[in-house]
Amino acid sequence: MIPELGHFALILALLLSVAQAVFGLAGAARRREHWMATAGAAVAGQFVFVALAFAALAYAFVQRDFSVLYVAQNSHSQLPLFYRIAAVWGAHEGSLLLWALVLAAWTLAVAAASRSLEAPFRSRVLGILGLISIGFQLFMLTTSNPFTRLMPAAAEGADLNPLLQDFALAVHPPILYAGYVGFSVAFAFACATLLEGRLDAAWARWTRPWTLAAWLFLTVGIALGSWWAYYELGWGGWWFWDPVENASFMPWLAGTALIHSLAVTEKRGLFKSWTLLLAVAAFSLSLLGTFLVRSGVLISVHAFATDPKRGIFILAFLSAVIGGALLLFAWRAPRLKSAAGFEVTSRESFMLANNALLVAALALILLGTLYPLFMDALELGKVTVGPPWFNVVFLLPMLPLLALLGVGMHAAWKRGLLGAWRRRLYAAGALSIAGALVIGAGAYGELRPATTIGFALALWVMISSLLVPITRLRARQPMPAAVVGMVVAHFGIGLATLGITGVQSFKVEKDFALGIGDTASIGGYDFRYGALREVRGPNWRGVEADVVVSRDGREVTILRPQKRAYESGGNAMTEAGIEAGTARDLFAALGDDLGGGRWSFRLQYKPLIRHVWLGAILIALGGAIAAFDRRYRLRVRSEAREAAAVAS
Amino acid sequence: MRIPLRFLVPTLGFAILVGFFVVGLKRDPGVLPSPLIGKPAPEFTLESLGDPAWKLSPADFRGRHWVFNVWATWCVGCRQEHETLLAIAREDRVPIVGLNWRDDRALALRWLGQLGNPYAAVAFDPEGRTAIDWGVYGAPETFLMDARGIVVWKHIGPMTLDAWRRDFVPRLPAPESTP
Amino acid sequence: MTPRRKRLLAVLAILVGVGSATALAMYAFNDNLLYFYNPTQVLAGDAPEGRTFRLGGMVTEGSLERTEGTLAIRFVVTDYKHSIPVRYEGLLPDLFREGQGVIAHGRLTPEGTFVADEVLAKHDENYMPPEVAESLHQPTPARVEP
Numbered sequence: 019m020i021p022e023l024g025h026f027a028l029i030l031a032l033l034l035s036v037a038q039a040v041f042g043l044a045g046a047a048r049r050r051e052h053w054m055a056t057a058g059a060a061v062a063g064q065f066v067f068v069a070l071a072f073a074a075l076a077y078a079f080v081q082r083d084f085s086v087l088y089v090a091q092n093s094h095s096q097l098p099l100f101y102r103i104a105a106v107w108g109a110h111e112g113s114l115l116l117w118a119l120v121l122a123a124w125t126l127a128v129a130a131a132s133r134s135l136e137a138p139f140r141s142r143v144l145g146i147l148g149l150i151s152i153g154f155q156l157f158m159l160t161t162s163n164p165f166t167r168l169m170p171a172a173a174e175g176a177d178l179n180p181l182l183q184d185f186a187l188a189v190h191p192p193i194l195y196a197g198y199v200g201f202s203v204a205f206a207f208a209c210a211t212l213l214e215g216r217l218d219a220a221w222a223r224w225t226r227p228w229t230l231a232a233w234l235f236l237t238v239g240i241a242l243g244s245w246w247a248y249y250e251l252g253w254g255g256w257w258f259w260d261p262v263e264n265a266s267f268m269p270w271l272a273g274t275a276l277i278h279s280l281a282v283t284e285k286r287g288l289f290k291s292w293t294l295l296l297a298v299a300a301f302s303l304s305l306l307g308t309f310l311v312r313s314g315v316l317i318s319v320h321a322f323a324t325d326p327k328r329g330i331f332i333l334a335f336l337s338a339v340i341g342g343a344l345l346l347f348a349w350r351a352p353r354l355k356s357a358a359g360f361e362v363t364s365r366e367s368f369m370l371a372n373n374a375l376l377v378a379a380l381a382l383i384l385l386g387t388l389y390p391l392f393m394d395a396l397e398l399g400k401v402t403v404g405p406p407w408f409n410v411v412f413l414l415p416m417l418p419l420l421a422l423l424g425v426g427m428h429a430a431w432k433r434g435l436l437g438a439w440r441r442r443l444y445a446a447g448a449l450s451i452a453g454a455l456v457i458g459a460g461a462y463g464e465l466r467p468a469t470t471i472g473f474a475l476a477l478w479v480m481i482s483s484l485l486v487p488i489t490r491l492r493a494r495q496p497m498p499a500a501v502v503g504m505v506v507a508h509f510g511i512g513l514a515t516l517g518i519t520g521v522q523s524f525k526v527e528k529d530f531a532l533g534i535g536d537t538a539s540i541g542g543y544d545f546r547y548g549a550l551r552e553v554r555g556p557n558w559r560g561v562e563a564d565v566v567v568s569r570d571g572r573e574v575t576i577l578r579p580q581k582r583a584y585e586s587g588g589n590a591m592t593e594a595g596i597e598a599g600t601a602r603d604l605f606a607a608l609g610d611d612l613g614g615g616r617w618s619f620r621l622q623y624k625p626l627i628r629h630v631w632l633g634a635i636l637i638a639l640g641g642a643i644a645a646f647d648r649r650y651r652l653r654v655r656s657e658a659r660e661a662a663a664v665a666s
Numbered sequence: 667m668r669i670p671l672r673f674l675v676p677t678l679g680f681a682i683l684v685g686f687f688v689v690g691l692k693r694d695p696g697v698l699p700s701p702l703i704g705k706p707a708p709e710f711t712l713e714s715l716g717d718p719a720w721k722l723s724p725a726d727f728r729g730r731h732w733v734f735n736v737w738a739t740w741c742v743g744c745r746q747e748h749e750t751l752l753a754i755a756r757e758d759r760v761p762i763v764g765l766n767w768r769d770d771r772a773l774a775l776r777w778l779g780q781l782g783n784p785y786a787a788v789a790f791d792p793e794g795r796t797a798i799d800w801g802v803y804g805a806p807e808t809f810l811m812d813a814r815g816i817v818v819w820k821h822i823g824p825m826t827l828d829a830w831r832r833d834f835v836p837r838l839p840a841p842e843s844t845p
Numbered sequence: 846m847t848p849r850r851k852r853l854l855a856v857l858a859i860l861v862g863v864g865s866a867t868a869l870a871m872y873a874f875n876d877n878l879l880y881f882y883n884p885t886q887v888l889a890g891d892a893p894e895g896r897t898f899r900l901g902g903m904v905t906e907g908s909l910e911r912t913e914g915t916l917a918i919r920f921v922v923t924d925y926k927h928s929i930p931v932r933y934e935g936l937l938p939d940l941f942r943e944g945q946g947v948i949a950h951g952r953l954t955p956e957g958t959f960v961a962d963e964v965l966a967k968h969d970e971n972y973m974p975p976e977v978a979e980s981l982h983q984p985t986p987a988r989v990e991p
Binding site for chain 3: 253362382389399400401402403404405406407410411414415418529530531533590591592607609610612613614616618619620
């Protein structure tokens with residue numbers, strides 16, 4: 019009964035989405051007050067029904083209703099409650115419903131917060147968001163219905179993929195989707211602006227907090243995914259340039275460029291075309307990512323069970339939305355005029371370089387991700403592009419970007435650097451290089467050019483960021499939230515760079531065959547295989563090893579890697595034993611029983627890796643701080659008052 | 667309305683990309699698994715593999731869902747999917763009818779004898795004419811027919827339990843309840 | 846320096862930078878394109894010798910052998926027409942299983958053994974990698990082989 023109600027709710031949601039889209043766009047075009055108001059009401063209704071559908075599916079999971087096919091495929095009677103709920107978005111159909119829910123929520127937020135906007139513009143934004151909602155809801159109802167019944171009901175479910183029975187991965191999709199889907203707001207704002215044909219800077223001010231919010235969620239989502247892969251996939255890798263990972267990283271790069279471009283458009287009315295295009299691009303890349311992951315055109319360890327029929331639908335939807343937006347851009351954007359000029363050393367210049375470098379990185383990653391598809395389509399063989407290529411291709415634009423970042427933060431608008439900053443930055447530069455040499459030689463006993471450059475750039479960005487609050491406080495200047503946010507986020511980038519440089523330069527990963535009492539040494543640490551015991555969990559059983567880690571004879575920690583077999587599937591799962599630390603992580607994973615009392619182990623020494631994720635958190639935190647700057651809310655309100663005054 | 671070329675570049679680039687995606691999807695077996703889906707199963711009258719006097723045709727299976735599996739002893743994927751077919755046969759939800767395609771009768775019978783026989787019946791198509799009617803262009807391929815003899819699904823490539831559960835089982839009716 | 850010269854210099858610097866970056870990228874690209882081959886293709890000489898590629902197929906039942914107490918592993922990858930022996934040292938992924946699909950990453954030795962530096966078993970135990978599945982779907986041969 020409940021699943022059918024959920025299905026029905028989804029149908030109603032679709033109808034309301036249609037209403038939202040039609041009344042929103044037509045109402046704005048015809049300037050009909052009633053229609054525009056209807057669109058607003060449809061938003062609320064759509065959200066309610068999508069939420070109800072989601073609740074119905076969640077209920078089916080919680081109640082272990084194996085007469086629902088999707089529940090039977092992704093749940094198990096022994097599955098703990100938390101994971102029964104997380105299983106709702108554990109596979110294709112349910113994750114689409116999550117997409118729809120997140121989209122409805124963002125739309126509701128936009129509708130609520132934008133009452134002070136001019137009605138036609140607001141209406142267009144909601145209309146476009148409605149079109150996107152239609153796409154996802156229709157997709158579900160035609161090809162991916164989560165409420166399909168299984169008759170007769172399965173006696174037992176197939177269980178949630180054990181890889182997903184983990185806290186981080188359970189919350190990873192909602193957070194990631196909050197980011198992906200959130201870019202639809204900037205997208206809708208861009209399209210609405212293009213439709214209006216009135217492309218002033220106020221649009222940029224409106225879009226910025228929304229974009230920041232979406233972007234920060236995406237940052238956290240990506241960081242969570244990376245962290246999860248590190249401890250759960252069992253092999254200590256934290257980034258693989260896998261198509262699914264790239265599918266989330268590319269929108270992030272576009273989003274980063276977008277945030278900066280918005281700043282320029284807001285402040286100086288420049289880069290309007292760029293900003294609009296980036297807004298379209300960020301969400302387009304989100305949709306593209308969805309397509310790549312679900313259609314089967316690309317092969318990936320993480321991809322959902324592939325079904326090309328669904329691929330056709332997504333592709334059609336993708337083409338309509340992105341193609342439409344790009345055509346709109348081509349039609350309307352040429353009318354934009356950016357009059358002002360700027361110096362080579364001005365902030366605008368740095369932002370331009372920033373955009374160019376980010377877009378270059380993005381384009382190359384896109385090329386590498388899609389290359390296998392091109393080759394296959396042209397029947398030139400089945401290829402994958404290996405991680406080393408992505409590493410090179412990402413590094414190349416990032417090196418100049420990090421260098422310029424340190425300077426650009428302090429450049430003034432229009433005119434360029436002032437004298438005092440030059441001295442400070444020379445000092446910061448010298449300090450960074452010195453620091454890099456000290457870390458390289460001192461902490462790791464090795465001086466390599468690439469590593470030194472990496473450390474130097476990391477320190478450079480961090481010191482340069484800190485110079486902002488230091489100089490401002492000394493001069494008793496105020497620090498609005500936007501500036502604090504910028505400092506925190508940029509510092510986070512530096513920190514992440516530090517982590518990446520450290521881990522890539524000095525990590526040690528080796529496999530060993532150990533008998534009880536044997537010791538292996540890596541990275542200056544000794545790992546002794548102490549004992550093996552049997553262990554059990556709610557829906558699994560396995561073995562656990564004690565690995566005693568010591569350094570210079572003193573015990574540091576005991577790692578407890580496990581090998582688990584889940585009741586439902588018989589899939590073996592590796593749970594790594596990890597000791598986290600500011601300076602390094604120690605990692606042990608259990609391999610196989612080699613016979614003769616020996617087991618294979620993968621041992622790893624990972625210096626500075628925590629800073630990769632710590633840096634990411636700071637980046638997200640910076641975004642959050644900046645998003646809530648009072649400037650946006652106050653300015654917007656006073657603008658709206660002015661607009662209202664002018665209108666009356 | 668004159669649009670400077672550089673503004674159209676993103677659109678054109680995207681269009682080319684979509685072109686590649688379309689080709690990519692089409693090349694993936696299973697996108698348009700068969701134009702036969704929704705149409706009645708093509709007619710045939712073939713000798714049974716084991717007994718030439720016994721003739722088989724789709725009408726023999728009308729009234730219930732049935733699976734039609736195209737296989738041959740020279741087909742490596744068939745060797746691979748054999749375990750899966752045996753498992754499906756054990757579930758006893760639907761009969762599996764085989765089409766032995768362009769094969770040697772003695773070899774085929776020996777194969778089944780050695781590896782196990784999941785089939786309720788096997789039609790022998792040494793010249794491959796029936797296979798052509800069914801749009802078969804490689805082995806193994808597996809079809810699902812409903813009780814009226816309409817082709818409901820086609821799976822290309824070796825059958826897996828994954829594909830069985832995902833694509834075939836949801837299209838089967840509820841089994842009759844036994845008292 | 847005049848603003849014009851400054852701009853010219855900047856443009857030149859960018860061009861040089863982009864040029865060398867592109868060169869590096871292209872060089873790295875070729876080295877990192879990993880082609881996929883099944884055992885039949887490898888034995889037919891399609892696969893590059895001395896270069897890394899991906900070998901995919903099914904793990905022959907009963908072929909998994911370990912040198913007891915060490916990390917050395919041997920198994921056979923087959924497409925049921927031809928087989929290639931594989932040598933690997935290290936931990937096997939959890940989803941590795943005889944009779945199931947596998948993709949190994951490595952090089953072919955002149956003796957015809959595939960030395961893997963990475964072994965991938967994807968998704969779940971019932972999943973067959975698409976490249977493997979596609980290579981296991983074949984049109985009729987010219988004549989039936991005895």
